[in-house]
Amino acid sequence: MRGKFIVIVLDGFGVGQMPDVPEVRPSDLGANTCVHIFESVPDLALPNLARLGLANVIGREFEGLRFSSSATWGKGALAHQGADTFYGHQEIMGTKPPVPLTEPIQPVVDQIAKALREEGFSVRIHVMASGLRFVIVNEACTVADNVECDPGQAFNVTAALDDMDFETELEVGRIVRGIAKTPRVITFGGRGVHLENLLAAVEEHDGFVGINAPASGVYNDDYHCIHMGYGVDEKVQAPYLLGSHGVGVHLLGKVADVCANHFGESESIVDTRTVLERTLELVREPGSGFICANVQETDLMGHRENATGYAEKLRVADEIIGRIAGALGTKDVLVVQADHGNDPTIGHPHHTREYVPLLVCHASAPAGNIGVRATLSDVGATVCDYFGVPAPQSGTSFLSLIER
Secondary structure, eight states, X not given: OOOEEEEEEETTOOOSBOTTHHHHOGGGTTOXXXXXXXXXXXXXXXXXXXXXXXXXXXXXOBTTBOOOSSOEEEEEXXXXXXXXXXXXXXXXXXXXXXXXXXXXXXXXXHHHHHHHHHTTOOEEEEEOTTSOEEEEETTTEEEEEOSSSSTTSEEEEEEETTTSOHHHHHHHHHHHHTTOOSSEEEEEEESSOOXXXXXXXXXXXXXXEEEOHHHHTTTSSSOEEEEEESSOXXXXXXXXXXXTTTOOEEEEXXXXXXXXXXXXXXXXXXOHHHHHHHHHHHHHSSSOEEEEEEEOHHHHHHHTTOHHHHHHHHHHHHHHHHHHHHTOOXXXXXXXXXXXXXXXXXXXXXXXXXXXXXXXXXXXXXXXXXXXXXXXXXXXXXXXXXXXXXXXXXXXXXXXXXXX
């Protein structure tokens, strides 16, 4: 009988630029989210992540982050193009990431507006002083570029949910998805905001225009989100493979928004303390199963270029991760990792293409380095191996390295 396999994703917590950055993302040169946060916030202490081997991963100590002689640790390389939360999580779950298409919203603004009008929506096109345009629907929702991920990767459908219910917004999203060639259409919103808040958060970047989601306030109250992607087959991913073989699956936080979970339970949670306390509750429950939790607020602080705020979210995460590690049974496995980087000091508000930490906590795991894994899918492959179900589409299990 197996125990629980828990994966905690500290969203945007990279540990140094990938080797291809000079060629493919020169704006990320020198990125190291972890190191730069410690340099920016010298009194930061993360004793539990230190115990799990974080200093070992970055190859450097700080006053609040010391090397660990007992840790089992490694690094994960990004196999997906760019540095993307959606594809990062698909990769973690075992998908071999497709090469995405890129497209700004400008060429299809009129087509989107026409399609929405034909379905009975009230539509107007908002024109910026620069001439860039985006769509406003029912005076409560915008359809525009995503200005936080890599340019051209997604269209955002952003709604004030006090003025448009989420089911109506999903109808808008489905219509946009039928037109867009981008890898994702992200349909999301929150309460306590209105159209004027969305418009106050409009940003333009090199021919792209959209709503800065954290600045708009949509994350703050009753946040809802559905990612509508392409090129992802849930049947080759860990949650489907586990669930179809009777293994319980629980997704928490942003991973619940971006990954399919046909057989299990998903809870969309933004607040760091809430998502990790919920994870701890599930770890303490009897039985076995797979739990994956995403800590989104670290990534949001990276987008805001706020190293101090990022450090505070890490403090909260570190304290509860320590309690989660302490609650593990002898058969349980905990992996703490990331999906990409988001260096708040790099000089831009976007994700950074970095290696991610792989910190393993398991009663029988020998201390030492499990190496640089070629893809984040190695985690999904290890989860499947642990529960004895078929392997996902991509990845190589490292279970033999962490079980004596």
